[in-house]
Amino acid sequence: MIEEDRHFTAELAVIGTGLAGFAASIFALKRNIKTAQIGNTGAVAYTTGYLDLLGSLSPDYPTSIEDPWQGIEQLKSSHPNHPLCRIRKTDICTAFEQFTSFLGECGIAYTPPGKSNLSVLTPAGTLKPTLCIPSTMKVGSTAFSQKEPCVIIDFKGLKGFSGRQVVANLKDKWPRLSSSRIEFPDMVTGEIYPEVMARSLEVPATREKLAKILVEAAGDVKIIGLPAILGMHAPDLVRQEMEQLTGLQIFEIPTMPPSVPGIRLREMFEQLFPQKGVILVPQQKVDKLEFIKNGAQLSLSDSFGPITIHSKSVILATGRFLSGGLKARIDGINEPLLNLPVTQPDSRREWYREKYTDYRGHAINSAGIEVDSSFRPLDTRGQPYSRNLFAAGVILAHQDWIRGRCGAGVAIATAYKAVEEVEKLLR
Amino acid sequence: MINKGSGSGMTKTTIPTINFKEKAEELLPEGASFEACLTCGLCSSGCPASGIENMDPRKFIRMAMLGMDKELSTSKWVWACTQCKRCQHVCPMSIDVSQLVFLARSNWPQEKKPSGIVRSCQLIQSTDSTSAMGLPPEDFVFVVQDVLEEVRELQPKFKNMQAPMDKKGAHFFVNQNSREPMSEPDEMVPLWKIFDIVGADWTYSSKAWAAENFCMFSGNEEAWREVIKKRVDAVNELGCEIWLNTECGHSYYTMWNGINRFGMEADFKLESLVTYYARWIREGKLPVNSEWNSSNIKFTVQDPCMIVRKAYGESIAEDMRFVTKSLVGEENFIDMQPNRSANYCCGGGGGFLQAGMTEHRRTYGKRKFDQIAATGASYVLTPCHNCHSQMEDIGHHFGGSYGVVHFWTLICLSLGILGENERTYLGPDLLECI
Numbered sequence A: 001m002i003e004e005d006r007h008f009t010a011e012l013a014v015i016g017t018g019l020a021g022f023a024a025s026i027f028a029l030k031r032n033i034k035t036a037q038i039g040n041t042g043a044v045a046y047t048t049g050y051l052d053l054l055g056s057l058s059p060d061y062p063t064s065i066e067d068p069w070q071g072i073e074q075l076k077s078s079h080p081n082h083p084l085c086r087i088r089k090t091d092i093c094t095a096f097e098q099f100t101s102f103l104g105e106c107g108i109a110y111t112p113p114g115k116s117n118l119s120v121l122t123p124a125g126t127l128k129p130t131l132c133i134p135s136t137m138k139v140g141s142t143a144f145s146q147k148e149p150c151v152i153i154d155f156k157g158l159k160g161f162s163g164r165q166v167v168a169n170l171k172d173k174w175p176r177l178s179s180s181r182i183e184f185p186d187m188v189t190g191e192i193y194p195e196v197m198a199r200s201l202e203v204p205a206t207r208e209k210l211a212k213i214l215v216e217a218a219g220d221v222k223i224i225g226l227p228a229i230l231g232m233h234a235p236d237l238v239r240q241e242m243e244q245l246t247g248l249q250i251f252e253i254p255t256m257p258p259s260v261p262g263i264r265l266r267e268m269f270e271q272l273f274p275q276k277g278v279i280l281v282p283q284q285k286v287d288k289l290e291f292i293k294n295g296a297q298l299s300l301s302d303s304f305g306p307i308t309i310h311s312k313s314v315i316l317a318t319g320r321f322l323s324g325g326l327k328a329r330i331d332g333i334n335e336p337l338l339n340l341p342v343t344q345p346d347s348r349r350e351w352y353r354e355k356y357t358d359y360r361g362h363a364i365n366s367a368g369i370e371v372d373s374s375f376r377p378l379d380t381r382g383q384p385y386s387r388n389l390f391a392a393g394v395i396l397a398h399q400d401w402i403r404g405r406c407g408a409g410v411a412i413a414t415a416y417k418a419v420e421e422v423e424k425l426l427r
Numbered sequence B: 001m002i003n004k005g006s007g008s009g010m011t012k013t014t015i016p017t018i019n020f021k022e023k024a025e026e027l028l029p030e031g032a033s034f035e036a037c038l039t040c041g042l043c044s045s046g047c048p049a050s051g052i053e054n055m056d057p058r059k060f061i062r063m064a065m066l067g068m069d070k071e072l073s074t075s076k077w078v079w080a081c082t083q084c085k086r087c088q089h090v091c092p093m094s095i096d097v098s099q100l101v102f103l104a105r106s107n108w109p110q111e112k113k114p115s116g117i118v119r120s121c122q123l124i125q126s127t128d129s130t131s132a133m134g135l136p137p138e139d140f141v142f143v144v145q146d147v148l149e150e151v152r153e154l155q156p157k158f159k160n161m162q163a164p165m166d167k168k169g170a171h172f173f174v175n176q177n178s179r180e181p182m183s184e185p186d187e188m189v190p191l192w193k194i195f196d197i198v199g200a201d202w203t204y205s206s207k208a209w210a211a212e213n214f215c216m217f218s219g220n221e222e223a224w225r226e227v228i229k230k231r232v233d234a235v236n237e238l239g240c241e242i243w244l245n246t247e248c249g250h251s252y253y254t255m256w257n258g259i260n261r262f263g264m265e266a267d268f269k270l271e272s273l274v275t276y277y278a279r280w281i282r283e284g285k286l287p288v289n290s291e292w293n294s295s296n297i298k299f300t301v302q303d304p305c306m307i308v309r310k311a312y313g314e315s316i317a318e319d320m321r322f323v324t325k326s327l328v329g330e331e332n333f334i335d336m337q338p339n340r341s342a343n344y345c346c347g348g349g350g351g352f353l354q355a356g357m358t359e360h361r362r363t364y365g366k367r368k369f370d371q372i373a374a375t376g377a378s379y380v381l382t383p384c385h386n387c388h389s390q391m392e393d394i395g396h397h398f399g400g401s402y403g404v405v406h407f408w409t410l411i412c413l414s415l416g417i418l419g420e421n422e423r424t425y426l427g428p429d430l431l432e433c434i
Ligand SMILES: Cc1cc2nc3c(=O)[nH]c(=O)nc-3n(C[C@H](O)[C@H](O)[C@H](O)COP(=O)(O)OP(=O)(O)OC[C@H]3O[C@@H](n4cnc5c(N)ncnc54)[C@H](O)[C@@H]3O)c2cc1C
Pocket: A015, A016, A017, A018, A019, A020, A021, A038, A039, A040, A041, A042, A043, A044, A046, A047, A048, A049, A050, A051, A052, A053, A257, A284, A285, A286, A287, A317, A318, A319, A320, A322, A323, A324, A325, A337, A392, A393, A394, A395, A401, A405, A406, A407, A408, A409, A411
């Protein structure tokens, strides 16, 4: 069969479609850099939708911190190599501002970065600190701080979210909180997924049916919390309409993965980037990355056949073990695409502490690649691997985003910095 | 008691048990493995077949890994999964459940498989036409000639129109879904008119002209290969440069995938008509516009997974939107959510429409119905026959008020050349625009 080769050129190739990769493309768009992006489903599809900057100084100070900006100052003395310590705070703030306002322009409104963390609900009904939240979740945060009467709604057949559990966990702090279980309109019995409910709520007729049921479930109470199911691509609109239909104040609480807020982000990026001029090859991985004169050549293939991309610069944002940016093997941890050196414990035995829940964390979680001050990855001699290569996101060493509650923070801030350096190289 | 039912012998046949884990290792490319599954559930959450027959893609993989081979080998769910590959599209590990489903389907004894799909495949094999409705070559030639004569006679603008048959060296070898010559022959005319207007050098073939290919869906690999072989030979024989797939999704996929899978020699390119619609509009050869739509009738498009997610990806999705917007006006186009490669299968694919499992098919289609209803559009445009039939059916079933139209119909409507008999799919609002 006669086939055509597909070939693209770009100024920047972003490898990875997690938060870091998507953030990098947003910042590149802002700077008019012609961008190509490739990657499979990243961790973004599993997130709660909350964008954490820094929630804990674990292990030195394992409880939640209120002021992430001051937290970064403290981090500078305890963990000077932490990626967040290598970026100016004003840049981190600008990065969050640009990222959240882009989401807002694309139909998923977020709260802008503030001076301190917000206290928000987890799927289990515990509290966690975070910096920016989808505006569909905002009412929950204020209702909690004012301790207003509120009903948490859950649904028959929905796993991974229980109103009773939320109430049980919050009863001491939020006395006038109760729960109610209802049936979602027109769902065949069996397990139902938040994604399915969210899509169904994009239909006006479903909204009307659900509104009636909600009014009944709320009784005299004026505020209700729902699992995150208020539409997929226009959540703010759906929430607004539900409020109008019910006369209630409504907020969302994230559910366990796969949860709607993560899918929203991913679907929105996948749909909007091509419209904005990014060459996006979704759901594929780069097989080979080579540096040639004045740039790089990326080889990959999609279901239709081989693709080659030539680019003047590359941002490596391939994530950690889950996403394949790092690989754990018998002889140690490696970085599969370029075989970059990975900072890691001397032997496998030191990867984990004895107890998984040890508050000090595990050495393996801070493993990663090293970069210089312009976020260029280093080779075995400690020199930049290539002047055209940069890195961003949780692939970087010296951060443990789970314990530090800094997943989005590391991803967005380092992406901002890397794109800034790309621009310096290009212009 | 003696069981006299003619089917009694059949029901006794048992379905052999497959060792899924072992087979999966043979099937998957090096490095990939079902064991890489993170059990994250993204696949099931985004699969319209989840819950049918108490099964979903994550469960299927888990059961395969746990060696629950007997249950999987006999699960009817494999006939409800349309092999649309949406699960793979959203999976962080790119795990493709549809490969296991194909394996399971192949393993069912012929007499146990849904008879509608088996029958369609048998009919395809029964004539040189490769038509799933069994329309033989001479009948096809006759219908084409007959319809052509009528158009030439009754529509003076097209008194010299051609519908070439077996023309050697023509640029395009054009295929045709059997539904048209068999049940609605006038629906071929808009397509011919488009070729006429752009001056395309094209031909039908009396052999292997038909588009549909249910042999792949019936899990009969040998039959699938045979059909593709006939089609490839026919194009090679006529020496055409391009096998042009008309508005039928799976015919493209089965041909393209089959040629690669069976390593066939094909001296031509495979292309989709949608790409050419877009090209001809861009080049000004097809001077469509949206002025006719002054009442702002709203349209959405259905991305057939067989040509979008499973084949061309973004480029054809973009072409479809370009064509649609040119035809109906940018402001009158509303995209379904999700769309393009992330779109849901309509639920008519994979042989579902032929399988006789109506209730399951509609349960699956509910997702599509919701998607369409959410757009509020009055019409869905789609370049796929299966999608077309399924969306009409679920529309009626769930009480929708939308219509489904082919691209060729709307193109001719916009050009003011849609004949009286070519308006079957137009509602009163569109009829008024003529
Ligand atoms: C379950 C879960 C819940 C979370 N919840 C939150 C939360 O509530 N708040 C928060 O702030 N953070 C949260 N996070 C963390 C946050 O998602 C991550 O910190 C962030 O996504 C990391 O971004 P990244 O882009 O660096 O890596 P990833 O998101 O892991 O993305 C890496 C990308 O690289 C791609 N890739 C890998 N190899 C290749 C290759 N060869 N070619 C092309 N592409 C490749 C992958 O396909 C993937 O797209 C959560 C994470 C998880 C797993």
